[in-house]
Each structure stands twice: as C-alpha cells, then as structure tokens.
Amino acid sequence: xxFASLVFYFLAAILLLSGLRVVTAKNPVHSALALVLTFFxxxxxxxxxEAEFLANALILVYVGAVMVLFIFVVMMLDINIExxxxxxxxxxxxxxxxxxxMAVEMVMVLGGDRFGLSAPTAKxxxxxxxxxxxxxxYTDYVYAFELAAVILLVAIVAVIALTMRRxxxxxxxxxxxxxxxxxxxxxxxxxxxxxxxxxKNKEDDE
Amino acid sequence: MxxxxxxxxxxxxxxxxxxxxxxxVLPLLIAVxxxxxxxxxxxxxxxxxxxxxxxxxxxxxxxxxxxPIADAVKLMTKEIVLPTGADKPLFLLAPVLAIGPxxxxxxxxxxxxxxxxANIDASLLYIMAITSMGxxxxxxxxxxxxxxxxxxxxxxxxxxxxxxxxxxxxxLVGVLMAAQSLNMVDIVNAQRGxxxxxxxxxxxxxxxxxxxxxxxxxxxxxxxxAEGESEIVAGFHLDYSGMAFAVFFLAEYAxxxxxxxxxxxxxxxGWLSPFPFLPDGFFWIAAKMSFVLFLFLWFRATFxxxxxxxxxxxxxxxxxxxxxxxxxxxxxxxxTPLGYLFH
Numbered sequence: 001x002x003f004a005s006l007v008f009y010f011l012a013a014i015l016l017l018s019g020l021r022v023v024t025a026k027n028p029v030h031s032a033l034a035l036v037l038t039f040f041x042x043x044x045x046x047x048x049x050e051a052e053f054l055a056n057a058l059i060l061v062y063v064g065a066v067m068v069l070f071i072f073v074v075m076m077l078d079i080n081i082e083x084x085x086x087x088x089x090x091x092x093x094x095x096x097x098x099x100x101x102m103a104v105e106m107v108m109v110l111g112g113d114r115f116g117l118s119a120p121t122a123k124x125x126x127x128x129x130x131x132x133x134x135x136x137x138y139t140d141y142v143y144a145f146e147l148a149a150v151i152l153l154v155a156i157v158a159v160i161a162l163t164m165r166r167x168x169x170x171x172x173x174x175x176x177x178x179x180x181x182x183x184x185x186x187x188x189x190x191x192x193x194x195x196x197x198x199x200k201n202k203e204d205d206e
Numbered sequence: 207m208x209x210x211x212x213x214x215x216x217x218x219x220x221x222x223x224x225x226x227x228x229x230x231v232l233p234l235l236i237a238v239x240x241x242x243x244x245x246x247x248x249x250x251x252x253x254x255x256x257x258x259x260x261x262x263x264x265x266x267x268x269x270x271x272x273x274p275i276a277d278a279v280k281l282m283t284k285e286i287v288l289p290t291g292a293d294k295p296l297f298l299l300a301p302v303l304a305i306g307p308x309x310x311x312x313x314x315x316x317x318x319x320x321x322x323x324a325n326i327d328a329s330l331l332y333i334m335a336i337t338s339m340g341x342x343x344x345x346x347x348x349x350x351x352x353x354x355x356x357x358x359x360x361x362x363x364x365x366x367x368x369x370x371x372x373x374x375x376x377x378l379v380g381v382l383m384a385a386q387s388l389n390m391v392d393i394v395n396a397q398r399g400x401x402x403x404x405x406x407x408x409x410x411x412x413x414x415x416x417x418x419x420x421x422x423x424x425x426x427x428x429x430x431x432a433e434g435e436s437e438i439v440a441g442f443h444l445d446y447s448g449m450a451f452a453v454f455f456l457a458e459y460a461x462x463x464x465x466x467x468x469x470x471x472x473x474x475x476g477w478l479s480p481f482p483f484l485p486d487g488f489f490w491i492a493a494k495m496s497f498v499l500f501l502f503l504w505f506r507a508t509f510x511x512x513x514x515x516x517x518x519x520x521x522x523x524x525x526x527x528x529x530x531x532x533x534x535x536x537x538x539x540x541x542t543p544l545g546y547l548f549h
C-alpha cells in the first residue's frame with residue numbers, strides 16, 4: 001500500500017466516525033463541531049484527488065463561514081434532544097427512502113466502470129485545477145454560473161427585505177450626524193451652589 | 207547533505223520536511239515572545255514610561271530582554287484551572303483550535319523566492335481557507351467555558367471575524383486580478399521593479415482595507431471587543447489560566463505576524479528591494495513585516511476601542527463597498543490600454 005492510500009484510509013476513517021458523531025451526539029454543539037470535522041476531512045480527501053480549488057473553497061465557505069454562523073445559532077438555542085428524538089419512528093420511512101437513494105447513487109459512482117463512467121486519471125505536472133475550473137466556469141458554463149449568482153443575490157435581497165423592521169422608535173444614531181456634534185448647544189455651564197448639609201454657605205451667614 | 211539523503215533513504219523526505227517546519231516554527235515562536243516584549247517597550251515609550259527593564263541574563267539587566275522568557279516560564283508552571291461547569295474536552299481543545307491554523311498557514315508563506323515550505327499553486331486560497339478556521343478557537347473557548355462573559359466575547363468575535371473576512375477576501379481578489387495568479391511567489395514576482403511597482407500604489411484602497419481588516423481579524427485594539435476588559439472582563443479566554451491561556455496569547459501574536467507577512471507579500475513587494483540598485487533578499491521582507499507590526503502596536507497605543515455597532519458599520523457599509531468598487535475599477539481599466547498600471 002502506498003502512502004496516498006494510507007492517507008486516504010486515515011481520512012476516510014475520521015470522516016465516517018465524525019459523520020456518525022453528527023447524528024449520535026447528544027449535545028447539538030458537539031454534533032455541529034463534528035460536522036465541521038467532517039467537512040475538513042472531506043476537503044482533505046478532495047486534495048488527494050488533486051481538486052485543490054474545491055477543497056479550499058469547501059473549507060473557506062462551509063467551515064469558515066456557514067458553520068460558524070450555524071454554531072453561532074445552535075449555541076444560543078436551548079435544544080431538548082429528547083424532544084427531538086420523539087419523532088424518530090414517524091420519520092423513519094422517509095429517511096430510509098433517502099438513505100436508499102443515496103446508497104444507489106454511491107454504488108453507481110463507485111462501480112462506475114460498469115455504468116460507463118471512466119475513472120479519473122492522474123493529471124500531468126503543472127496542471128492547475130483552479131485555472132481549468134475558472135476557464136470552464138466563465139466560458140462553457142457562464143450562463144449557469146451567472147444564474148446561480150443572481151439567485152444568490154435575490155436570496156440576499158429577499159432575506160434583508162423580510163427581516164427589515166422599520167421601527168419608528170429605533171435608537172440607531174446616524175454616524176454622519178454623530179461625528180459632526182460639538183460641545184456647543186449640548187453642554188450648558190451652570191453655577192451651582194454646594195448642596196452638602198454640613199457645609200455652611202457663606203452667603204447664608206451674611 | 208547528499209550523504210544524509212543516501213543514509214536515510216525513503217525516510218529522507220519526511221525528516222527533511224519536519225526539519226524545515228522546525229526551521230520556520232521555532233524562529234516564529236521566538237519572534238512571538240519578543241513581539242510581546244517589543245509591544246510593552248514601544249507602548250511604554252509612547253506613554254512616556256520605561257516598560258519592562260528588570261529581567262535580564264546572568265545578572266545583567268540588558269534593558270529587560272529576559273522578560274519574555276520569564277513570562278513563558280511563569281505561565282508554564284502555573285496551574286490550568288478547569289471550571290466546574292465547563293465542557294472539559296472542548297475547553298482543552300479550544301486553544302489547540304486557535305493555534306493550529308495560526309501555525310499551519312505558514313506552510314505556504316514565501317520568505318524569499320526559494321525559501322518556502324510548500325510552493326503550491328493555490329497558496330492564496332489555502333491561506334484564506336486556513337485563516338478562516340481561526341475563529342473556531344474563540345467560539346469553542348467561549349462556549350465551553352460556560353460563562354456569560356466568555357460567551358459574549360465569543361459571539362462578538364464570531365460576528366466580527368465573519369464580517370471582516372468578506373472585506374479581506376475581496377481585497378485579495380484585487381491582488382490576484384493584478385498578479386493574475388493565486389501563487390504567492392508569482393504575486394511577489396509580479397511586483398518587480400522597485401517601490402513604485404508594488405501593489406500598495408495601484409491597489410491603495412484595497413491595501414488600507416486589508417491592513418485594517420487584518421487588525422480586526424486578529425482581535426487587536428482598536429477592534430478588541432472580543433476581549434473588552436472594561437466590558438466583559440477578558441472575553442473568550444476569561445476562564446483560561448497558565449499554559450492554556452498562553453496558547454491563546456501565542457495564537458494571537460502568531461496571527462499578527464502572519465497578517466504582517468501577508469501584507470508585505472501582497473502589497474509591499476515581499477522580499478523585493480525598494481531600490482533597483484540594492485539586492486533582493488530576506489532582509490527586506492523582515493523589515494517590511496517589522497514595519498507593519500509596528501503599525502499594529504502604534505494603533506493600539508493611539509486609538510480608543512471601537513463601539514460594537516461602529517465596527518459592524520465599518521466592515522459592512524464602508525469596506526465591502528470600497529473593495530467592490532475598486533475591483534470594478536481594476537477590471538474596467540484592464541480592458542483599456544491603461545491596464546498596465548495595474549500589473
């Protein structure tokens with residue numbers, strides 16, 4: 001067994017174990033962190049396939065941004081895991097169907113040569129995965145790519161439009177107005193007499 | 207060296223790589239130790255104090271040069287307190303998650319044309335991916351401590367780092383458009399030709415955005431709301447003591463040095479000399495990194511801490527539009543005969 005397959009089995013074992021922890025962990029934060037580990041190991045496996053752009057993008061997008069926000073939310077929720085386990089038997093048929101479909105797909109990919117798929121071949125030295133992907137995305141698949149970008153933009157705008165509340169009592173301060181303020185008109189100098197009871201005011205004596 | 211290579215046979219490559227990793231990490235850790243000393247001295251002088259000047263070597267004070275060593279020994283011998291309500295495995299994992307990315311990112315940083323551990327094509331992407339992992343140390347620490355101050359610090363830090371990462375990423379998009387490569391050695395080589403050819407000039411808005419976002423990403427003053435001594439005690443590392451705290455400290459300073467190295471490489475020409483008649487070399491990148499690190503310390507001594515909503519406004523409403531507009535400007539100019547200005 002060469003070094004690359006050793007690395008593959010090591011990463012695959014971690015991937016499976018952490019994937020298992022995602023569904024078995026009692027604490028939702030633990031399962032979210034296990035999902036982070038799953039993504040990270042999957043990125044390692046993609047590096048083994050010489051797909052360095054996808055691997056880095058997976059870490060950058062899913063681990064670095066999506067999961068951070070996900071954990072951010074999960075940490076603040078008080079999730080009762082027993083409550084969630086109650087629906088287990090009701091959802092089992094649907095989950096079983098999805099699992100069966102995924103298993104069929106995996107068999108078709110893994111036994112690819114029987115279904116007319118060719119195995120990926122090793123690329124020559126100097127082959128840049130990133131450059132090839134960029135060329136394909138902006139030439140052959142440019143419409144699909146732009147469409148995906150527009151859908152994401154629409155989603156962003158929609159989310160902002162849905163969550164925006166125009167509260168008339170908003171206490172937010174306009175920073176432009178704020179930085180223009182000076183002491184003038186906001187501070188009034190008052191000549192105040194001492195108020196302490198032990199202090200005898202001279203003016204009272206006179 | 208050839209003799210050693212023959213002696214070790216197939217074990218040569220891993221052993222030689224390990225040796226190279228040590229050659230990078232050991233000076234880095236020494237630099238971290240002396241950066242804390244430099245910080246205390248420089249801020250001391252800026253505030254008309256002397257700073258640490260007692261601890262030296264062999265009975266000599268040596269203007270306090272022994273201070274970082276004494277601090278390290280003190281932190282190593284202190285007890286690591288585990289809070290009763292803490293999630294113990296995650297509590298101990300958090301410092302590791304903080305320091306891991308801070309050290310792993312150095313794998314692709316080129317110090318000169320040949321001094322680079324892994325000269326890979328997608329090194330810029332790798333740096334962005336690995337540095338985006340750094341936030342987990344903070345979040346996990348804040349959550350596992352089971353303390354409201356630590357948790358507040360973690361939430362502030364998560365929101366801040368995610369916001370500034372976008373601006374930082376866009377700033378780097380400008381750099382890779384100008385250099386037309388994701389490889390950091392190529393990025394530096396694209397800046398050949400002296401001081402006025404470095405990318406700080408054509409990409410000046412991106413340079414500013416990257417530098418300031420770098421300060422925010424490392425949770426340094428004036429963006430240190432994650433620690434915010436006056437509001438949330440010490441934020442996410444409130445419950446850490448001894449070496450566990452020291453590891454967070456190491457990670458923060460290693461990240462500062464990393465950001466200074468990246469700023470030098472992307473915008474200040476890396477190891478290239480500013481004048482054509484002087485030779486290029488490691489000296490230049492060290493000088494540039496020291497300059498950027500000095501800026502970090504200078505910021506801390508000068509600016510009061512940002513208010514939280516001001517941080518968010520700066521990140522989302524100022525930096526992201528600025529970077530987007532400048533990317534458009536670069537892309538537009540590249541279609542005209544003036545495109546050479548940005549290469």
